[in-house]
Amino acid sequence: MLKYTLVFFLVQLIGINLQAQYRPSNMGRITVVSDSQPFILSLNGVTYNDRPELQVTIDGLSDQLYAISTLISGRGQREMERRQITVRNENGDFVEMIFKVGSQRNTRSRSQLINLFAQIPIDMSLVDNGNGVAYAYGAPGRPIHLGDNPDMGIPPINSITPITRTELDRLFSLMNREPFDDAKFKIINPIFSETTLRVEQISEIMKRFQWDDGKLKVAKAAYGNCSDKRNYSTLTGNFTFLGNKNDLLDFIEKQQRMR
Numbered sequence: 001m002l003k004y005t006l007v008f009f010l011v012q013l014i015g016i017n018l019q020a021q022y023r024p025s026n027m028g029r030i031t032v033v034s035d036s037q038p039f040i041l042s043l044n045g046v047t048y049n050d051r052p053e054l055q056v057t058i059d060g061l062s063d064q065l066y067a068i069s070t071l072i073s074g075r076g077q078r079e080m081e082r083r084q085i086t087v088r089n090e091n092g093d094f095v096e097m098i099f100k101v102g103s104q105r106n107t108r109s110r111s112q113l114i115n116l117f118a119q120i121p122i123d124m125s126l127v128d129n130g131n132g133v134a135y136a137y138g139a140p141g142r143p144i145h146l147g148d149n150p151d152m153g154i155p156p157i158n159s160i161t162p163i164t165r166t167e168l169d170r171l172f173s174l175m176n177r178e179p180f181d182d183a184k185f186k187i188i189n190p191i192f193s194e195t196t197l198r199v200e201q202i203s204e205i206m207k208r209f210q211w212d213d214g215k216l217k218v219a220k221a222a223y224g225n226c227s228d229k230r231n232y233s234t235l236t237g238n239f240t241f242l243g244n245k246n247d248l249l250d251f252i253e254k255q256q257r258m259r
Contacts, residue, residue, distance in 0.1 A: 028061040028087025028094040029122060032070060032114065033132070034101040039070040044190050045171030047164070048140040055132025059146060061087045061094075062137070065186055067174055070101055070114060082114040083174070089119060096120045138194045162227070163195040172208060181214035192221045199231040203238060212244040219248050223255060 032041055038052030044067055049056050052073060069081040082099065089095045100117040133143045141161060171191065175184045188205055191197075197205075202222045206215040219235050226232060232252050236245040 026094065027059065027122065029057060029059045029096040030061060030066065030068060030085065030087065030099070031055065031057040031096060032068065032099045032101065033117070034070075034072075037072045037101065039072045039101060042069045042071070042167070042170060043067070043137075044187065045167050045174060046140050046191065046194055047167055048135045049133055049143075050141055053133050057132065057134040057146065058137055059134055059144070060137040063088065064190065067187065068099070068114065069170065072101075080114050089121075094122055096122055138190075140194070161195060163191065163197060163201065167195075168201060168204070172204075175208050181209050181211055184208060185214055185217055188218065189221060192225060196225045196227045197222055199226060199228050199234060202226065203235055206235065206238040212239050212241055215239060216244050216247060220251055223252070 030043070032039070033055045035054075038054050039056070040052055041048050041056040041058070043058050048058060064086075065083075066085040066087070067081065067083040068085065069079055071077070071079045080101065085097060087094055087097055096119070097116065098118040098120065099114045102113065102115050134146050135142065136144050171188060174187050178184045178187065188208075202219065205222070206218050209215045209218065215238050219232075219238075223229070223232065229252075233249060236248055239245045239248070
C-alpha cells in the first residue's frame with residue numbers, strides 16, 4: 001500500500017534534487033491507491049484489473065486526456081470517476097499522476113472521491129507494483145512489472161481482447177456528457193487500438209455522433225481492429241450525405257488493397 005510517508009519523501013526529494021536527477025520520460029503513468037477498500041480500475045471505459053486491488057498502475061500513457069473510474073464492490077457498491085486527466089506537468093514533461101480513493105474533506109458528507117495525491121516526475125518515481133498490480137496501456141488483464149520495457153506498446157491484434165458490453169456502456173456514459181463531437185471522439189478514440197470491435201458495435205458508436213464528419217472519423221479509426229471487416233460497408237447507412245458514404249467505401253477499398 002502506498003504510504004503517506006513515501007509520498008512526503010518523494011516530494012522532498014523532488015524539491016532538493018530535481019535539477020540534478022530529473023530526465024524527462026516519453027511516457028506517463030497513472031496510479032490509483034486505496035487504504036482499505038479494494039477496487040476495480042477502468043481507464044477511458046476499459047477495465048484493467050479483473051479482481052479488486054488496493055493499488056493499480058497503468059503505464060505507458062501518451063499525450064491525450066484520460067478518464068478513470070473505480071468500482072468498489074460489496075455492501076453499498078460505489079463507482080467514482082475523475083475526468084480530463086493529463087499525464088504532463090506544467091513544463092510539458094510526462095509524470096506519474098497518483099490518485100487516492102478517499103472521503104470528501106471538510107464536509108459532513110460521506111461521499112467518496114478520487115483525489116489527486118501526488119504528481120511525480122517519471123524518472124524519480126519510486127512507486128512499484130509490489131503492493132498492487134500494474135498494466136501496460138492498451139493491455140488490460142495482463143499484469144506487468146514496472147521494470148519491464150515501458151515502450152512495449154499495443155499487443156498484436158490476435159491478442160487484443162474484445163470490448164465488453166459493460167466497457168462499451170461506460171464509454172457511452174462518458175460520451176453522453178460531452179456536447180461536441182470532437183470531445184466525444186477524444187474519449188472513444190483510444191479504444192480502437194486497445195480492443196477488437198464488431199461492425200455492429202462500431203455502428204453503435206457512430207450513432208453517438210451528431211455530424212457525418214465525426215461518424216467518418218470513427219469508422220476510419222475503428223477499421224484496423226474490427227473483427228468482421230467483410231461487413232464494414234454496411235456502416236455507410238449511418239451517414240446522411242452521399243459524399244461521406246463514398247469516402248468510407250473508398251477508404252475500405254484502399255485498406256483492402258494494402259493487405
